[in-house]
């Protein structure tokens with residue numbers, strides 16, 4: 001069973017009847033977000049915030065690519081230093097290799113800048129969440145972030161502390177960033193309160209899914225984003241090859257030229273996942289999210305009662 005969409009299946013029942021023409025067609029409790037024409041998001045800012053370089057490419061870089069095409073400016077905030085993710089490099093070499101891949105990832109995706117918070121990989125539960133949160137609030141205000149992509153702070157069965165600590169810090173920072181009494185020293189430096197109004201949360205395990213993004217038109221861009229994480233993908237390939245060798249097996253497409261193997265592995269890893277997610281909603285490829293949008297609870301009251309000043 002696909003743990004990731006454990007809750008999503010029950011909500012998805014009526015989706016196949018949704019309008020194919022609409023950019024966003026709500027159906028039941030799930031919204032299918034489709035490509036918009038033009039650049040309706042011009043002037044808006046998104047931030048992808050993950051502990052590891054390859055988190056976004058696996059779960060969100062299709063939607064990030066879509067929103068960048070539709071006018072967003074995007075930034076990448078990496079909270080860990082990725083020191084544990086290579087096959088056979090030393091710890092220091094691993095940090096440097098993933099840092100170089102990060103530069104390639106930016107070029108590939110069109111994200112404008114990368115901010116490295118640099119906490120030790122696999123040790124983020126040792127770091128005060130208030131410190132991570134404070135650094136994120138500063139960046140949200142500095143960059144004027146409207147929309148974030150990150151791990152779901154309420155996702156289930158997440159084993160990696162880097163994932164859930166980052167997720168919790170992101171969620172708290174999103175609303176505190178809008179408070180005029182939170183870190184008022186920022187205002188002396190010229191910053192202003194900045195509420196983050198849209199959140200796209202992804203998870204490795206079960207989560208509440210209420211938005212599914214059609215990434216068919218940007219699937220190649222997503223593939224390219226994962227291929228840019230060369231050190232990490234090579235780690236996965238060589239780990240797989242080692243376990244296959246223990247069974248006296250090998251996959252020729254993954255055991256020859258390294259570039260070709262990275263190309264093949266990324267295709268297989270993302271195609272199977274995103275196609276399975278898409279099939280549930282009548283799409284070729286899809287990314288599911290728990291989406292939290294702007295608070296509209298007073299919108300109707302305001303539209304009925306507000307008058308010009």
Ligand SMILES: [Zn+2]
Pocket residue numbers: 051052054055160163
């Ligand atoms: Zn990760």
